[in-house]
Amino acid sequence: MLNFLLDLFKPKPAAAPPITAETSANFDGAEVGPFLTRLAENPRFALPRDFAAAITDALPELALDETRRWRVDGDFDGQAMQLEIEVFMDDFDAPDLFFFSSSQVVAEIEEEMKHLDASDED
Numbered sequence: 001m002l003n004f005l006l007d008l009f010k011p012k013p014a015a016a017p018p019i020t021a022e023t024s025a026n027f028d029g030a031e032v033g034p035f036l037t038r039l040a041e042n043p044r045f046a047l048p049r050d051f052a053a054a055i056t057d058a059l060p061e062l063a064l065d066e067t068r069r070w071r072v073d074g075d076f077d078g079q080a081m082q083l084e085i086e087v088f089m090d091d092f093d094a095p096d097l098f099f100f101s102s103s104q105v106v107a108e109i110e111e112e113m114k115h116l117d118a119s120d121e122d
Contacts, residue, residue, distance in 0.1 A: 016073070016082040021106035022098060025113055029093035032056055039112055046075035047083075055085060062089040076105050 027035065036052035039045060051072050062068060069086040084100040099109045 016080040017102040019100045021103040022100050023106050023110050024096055024098040026090060026094060026096050029059060032059060035116055044077050044108055047072060048074060059095060064089055081105050
C-alpha cells in the first residue's frame with residue numbers, strides 16, 4: 001500500500017513535444033560523423049553518447065537506395081525531446097539525412113547545417 005501511494009506521487013517524466021517539423025541535407029559519407037558529433041556537442045542538446053557512432057557505423061552497410069531510421073530520445077534546452085533521423089543512401093557514399101522533431105529542435109539543426117555549408121566554402 002505504501003508503494004502504491006509513493007508511486008502515485010512520483011513525478012512523471014516529461015513527455016517530448018510531438019514531431020512537427022523536418023529538415024534534410026545531402027552529405028558526403030565522411031561528413032556524417034563529424035556533423036552528428038557536432039550536434040551532440042551542441043550545448044542545447046543532451047543526446048545519448050553513442051548515437052552518432054551508431055548511425056555512422058551503419059552507413060557502410062546501407063545499399064544504394066536503402067533507407068534506415070533511428071529514434072533518439074534526449075533533451076533540448078533541458079526539456080525532453082524526440083529526434084528521428086532517417087538516412088537514405090541516395091548515391092555511393094553520399095547519404096541524404098532527414099531530421100524529424102519539434103520545430104525548435106529542427107531550427108537548431110538547420111543552424112548547425114549552416115556551419116556545414118560554410119566549411120564547404122573554405
